Amino acid sequence: MNERSLFLRYLAQTSATPIALEIVQANGSWLTDRDGKSYLDLISGISVSSLGHGQPRIVEAIKTQSERYLHLMVYGELIQSPQVRLAEKLLATLPPKLDNIFFLNSGSEAIEGAMKLAKRYTGRPHLISCHKAYHGSSHGALSLGGTEAQKQAFRPLLPGIMQIHYGSFSDLRLIDEQVAAVFVETIQGEAGIVAACPSYFKALREACDRAGALLVLDEIQCGMGRSGTFWAFEQMGILPDVLVTAKALGAGLPLGAFIAPKAIMQCLSHDPILGHISTFGGHPLSCAAALAGLELMLEEQVVEQVAMKAEKFRKGLEGIRESHLRQQGLLMALELGSFERVQQVIQKLLAQGVFMDWFLNCDTALRLAPALTINNEDIDWACEQIREAAGFD
Numbered sequence: 090m091n092e093r094s095l096f097l098r099y100l101a102q103t104s105a106t107p108i109a110l111e112i113v114q115a116n117g118s119w120l121t122d123r124d125g126k127s128y129l130d131l132i133s134g135i136s137v138s139s140l141g142h143g144q145p146r147i148v149e150a151i152k153t154q155s156e157r158y159l160h161l162m163v164y165g166e167l168i169q170s171p172q173v174r175l176a177e178k179l180l181a182t183l184p185p186k187l188d189n190i191f192f193l194n195s196g197s198e199a200i201e202g203a204m205k206l207a208k209r210y211t212g213r214p215h216l217i218s219c220h221k222a223y224h225g226s227s228h229g230a231l232s233l234g235g236t237e238a239q240k241q242a243f244r245p246l247l248p249g250i251m252q253i254h255y256g257s258f259s260d261l262r263l264i265d266e267q268v269a270a271v272f273v274e275t276i277q278g279e280a281g282i283v284a285a286c287p288s289y290f291k292a293l294r295e296a297c298d299r300a301g302a303l304l305v306l307d308e309i310q311c312g313m314g315r316s317g318t319f320w321a322f323e324q325m326g327i328l329p330d331v332l333v334t335a336k337a338l339g340a341g342l343p344l345g346a347f348i349a350p351k352a353i354m355q356c357l358s359h360d361p362i363l364g365h366i367s368t369f370g371g372h373p374l375s376c377a378a379a380l381a382g383l384e385l386m387l388e389e390q391v392v393e394q395v396a397m398k399a400e401k402f403r404k405g406l407e408g409i410r411e412s413h414l415r416q417q418g419l420l421m422a423l424e425l426g427s428f429e430r431v432q433q434v435i436q437k438l439l440a441q442g443v444f445m446d447w448f449l450n451c452d453t454a455l456r457l458a459p460a461l462t463i464n465n466e467d468i469d470w471a472c473e474q475i476r477e478a479a480g481f482d
């Protein structure tokens with residue numbers, strides 16, 4: 090059997106229509122399939138490969154760490170240099186209040202940890218999240234999800250969770266003294282790139298403070314430079330109590346984390362002891378890759394280039410018939426109006442050598458999340474191809 094048959098025969102499928110390309114090599118913004126055909130990667134593994142594929146410095150860091158040690162012990166017991174150095178460097182990108190980090194393996198896991206932290210710290214039973222939100226696929230994270238169609242088949246989910254409308258000032262009155270935390274994506278990703286205004290975030294912050302609820306910002310998709318600032322909340326003029334990150338954090342390896350003030354975080358270490366634990370959380374290989382990626386991002390001022398590249402995309406995709414672009418840095422959704430049209434354009438683009446997809450909670454828009462390191466020539470070519478596929482020129 091060839092790889093395609095083995096994939097379809099033995100791997101659990103997540104849909105009836107997997108993309109099912111077999112990529113054999115990935116470098117920079119480009120993927121190559123088994124037949125030698127190249128594809129410009131405009132989704133970066135869903136906002137993961139922000140520094141491009143096969144970044145030599147990241148590959149080298151993984152090689153070096155793999156020769157030192159792999160897994161040694163469950164998270165939190167031994168001093169592992171890649172973990173502590175990464176923690177130090179990552180926390181330096183944040184205001185001093187956010188000074189303590191808990192490493193896990195994925196976004197969903199980090200969300201689960203933040204949910205437990207909020208309940209344990211406040212002693213309160215309720216959580217609030219937003220309609221159309223996506224926080225992950227595990228039971229707890231799914232319970233925070235804002236799309237009923239994804240939750241229905243898996244009930245009963247966690248009790249005590251209520252959704253408010255993202256961006257609605259009037260819904261903020263629902264944050265009361267029973268609420269442990271409000272979970273919000275700073276920029277809603279799977280809803281199709283939707284950003285509320287800074288005044289909403291200010292009101293949200295005030296509502297949480299009034300009720301004594303923690304404000305948890307999910308920057309799993311929009312953080313790590315993608316929005317044009319290192320953290321998207323920097324554009325909102327507020328500070329969260331807890332920040333959740335993953336995806337691009339691991340620079341291509343699995344890594345997630347939630348970050349909070351030490352005074353809040355330390356409650357997970359007592360009553361009960363080992364209140365949150367993980368075997369593989371903060372794996373040394375992932376942390377070594379993440380550290381190399383973070384150093385590279387900072388040294389090469391990758392985030393500083395996002396606004397200019399985003400503007401180039403905006404101009405390149407301007408004026409397309411019956412479409413509009415929602416854009417937050419290099420996190421973009423090209424709204425095409427219908428699922429059928431999106432599917433048609435994706436298939437055409439694949440044939441033209443461009444790799445794209447859509448959003449979980451918004452299937453009428455094309456997802457654009459290229460590597461932050463994409464070059465100008467590739468941006469021009471990408472826009473040309475999208476215009477051609479959508480049949481506008």
Ligand code: PLP
Pocket residue numbers: 135195196197198200223224225226274278279307308309310311335336
């Ligand atoms: N939160 C947001 C905003 C996401 O976009 C995702 C994944 O797409 C998650 C949480 C879940 O992360 P993971 O798939 O790593 O569990």
